[in-house]
Amino acid sequence: MVYPKAAFESSLIxxxxxxxxxxxxxxxxxxxxxxLICFGVVRFVGVMMEPIMRPLFKVPGSxxxxxxxxxxxxxxxxxxxxxxxxxxxxxxxxEAERLVSFTNCSNPLFILGAVAVGFFHNAELGVLLAxxxxxxxxxxxxxxxxxxxxxxxxxxxxxxxxxxxxxxxxDRMYQVRRSDPRPFGQQLGDAVKHSIQTLMMIGGxxxxxxxxxxxxxxxxxxxxxxxxxxxxxxxIGFAQALIPPFLSGMFEITLGSKLISETSGxxxxxxxVLVSFVLAFNGFSVQAQVASxxxxxxxxxKPFLIARxxxxxxxxxxxxxxxxxxxxxxxxxxxxxETYASHPSISWIYDAWHSLLTIGAMITFxxxxxxxxxxxxxxxxxxxx
Numbered sequence: 001m002v003y004p005k006a007a008f009e010s011s012l013i014x015x016x017x018x019x020x021x022x023x024x025x026x027x028x029x030x031x032x033x034x035x036l037i038c039f040g041v042v043r044f045v046g047v048m049m050e051p052i053m054r055p056l057f058k059v060p061g062s063x064x065x066x067x068x069x070x071x072x073x074x075x076x077x078x079x080x081x082x083x084x085x086x087x088x089x090x091x092x093x094x095e096a097e098r099l100v101s102f103t104n105c106s107n108p109l110f111i112l113g114a115v116a117v118g119f120f121h122n123a124e125l126g127v128l129l130a131x132x133x134x135x136x137x138x139x140x141x142x143x144x145x146x147x148x149x150x151x152x153x154x155x156x157x158x159x160x161x162x163x164x165x166x167x168x169x170x171d172r173m174y175q176v177r178r179s180d181p182r183p184f185g186q187q188l189g190d191a192v193k194h195s196i197q198t199l200m201m202i203g204g205x206x207x208x209x210x211x212x213x214x215x216x217x218x219x220x221x222x223x224x225x226x227x228x229x230x231x232x233x234x235x236i237g238f239a240q241a242l243i244p245p246f247l248s249g250m251f252e253i254t255l256g257s258k259l260i261s262e263t264s265g266x267x268x269x270x271x272x273v274l275v276s277f278v279l280a281f282n283g284f285s286v287q288a289q290v291a292s293x294x295x296x297x298x299x300x301x302k303p304f305l306i307a308r309x310x311x312x313x314x315x316x317x318x319x320x321x322x323x324x325x326x327x328x329x330x331x332x333x334x335x336x337x338e339t340y341a342s343h344p345s346i347s348w349i350y351d352a353w354h355s356l357l358t359i360g361a362m363i364t365f366x367x368x369x370x371x372x373x374x375x376x377x378x379x380x381x382x383x384x385x
Contacts, residue, residue, distance in 0.1 A: 014210030029073030030195035040176030078103030101307030102141030249278035
């Protein structure tokens with residue numbers, strides 16, 4: 001009410017980001033993960049990945065599926081799938097709290113495409129940011145293995161002999177498939193409906209925190225918080241100009257990363273360290289999304305928050321440690337941005353990012369039309385019944 005123009009403009013920014021990027025990039029992963037759960041693939045992966053996930057992270061093998069989907073699709077997919085496994089009683093509460101602590105992360109498309117190329121115009125920096133982010137995630141997962149007790153872990157026979165593991169995994173997948181009487185068409189419709197509902201909730205949080213972030217600036221609260229942090233930033237030798245964009249990143253990572261990349265009067269290493277922290281911390285916007293998803297289960301939010309703080313500091317430290325081998329040595333030898341951007345194994349990421357910016361809005365529009373049709377059909381069917 002006090003700043004209606006600023007509130008309107010910031011809400012449009014959040015809506016555009018959700019409409020063009022977040023919705024079309026997450027929807028396919030959400031639908032596929034829902035279908036894979038219905039088909040028993042998660043149970044199959046659980047049996048096969050048990051020898052890896054249990055010793056390293058003290059979570060069931062099915063956590064390997066969540067981990068892979070969380071990395072490939074980005075937040076909050078890890079939290080959504082963890083909550084789904086807990087609802088299916090595939091994992092205990094302690095295991096779920098361990099699992100969600102290291103499976104909710106940025107996807108490579110966002111780090112390499114949006115942040116490195118889109119904001120910094122520096123593809124080599126993306127490799128550094130991605131390495132610090134994912135290595136930090138693994139370290140957090142290993143640390144969280146010592147969290148909690150396993151006294152109430154569901155008893156499942158996931159320790160067959162190596163020669164029987166594949167046959168047991170196939171048998172478990174078949175059992176899950178038989179236990180679900182729904183035809184494929186209904187499973188697909190339910191997957192689309194549930195995925196879009198989750199994404200609409202995520203969109204609401206993005207708009208809310210986009211406006212909140214702008215209001216903190218308009219009411220000069222950001223500047224007040226910056227004055228408190230100025231002493232700490234001066235102590236570690238970082239530019240004072242980085243404080244306001246860093247605080248913005250604590251609320252919303254996309255806007256914060258963009259503002260940090262545009263800050264003048266700071267060196268690239270300082271910018272990279274703060275962006276690494278912001279990406280690992282997830283921002284209060286993503287954390288609110290995760291809290292909303294976890295609220296549907298008995299999974300506590302506090303361990304996730306502690307893990308995000310740990311990941312932020314670990315990723316920032318790793319950025320400093322890896323700065324020399326992953327960035328300085330590459331640029332000092334005359335290898336410019338095209339070194340990584342033109343490499344066949346990575347160039348598709350940038351092509352995919354630009355394609356997403358081009359067709360993302362159309363994907364969102366068509367998906368919402370399909371969602372409305374499915375919803376109307378379900379209402380009609382309910383009235384007939």
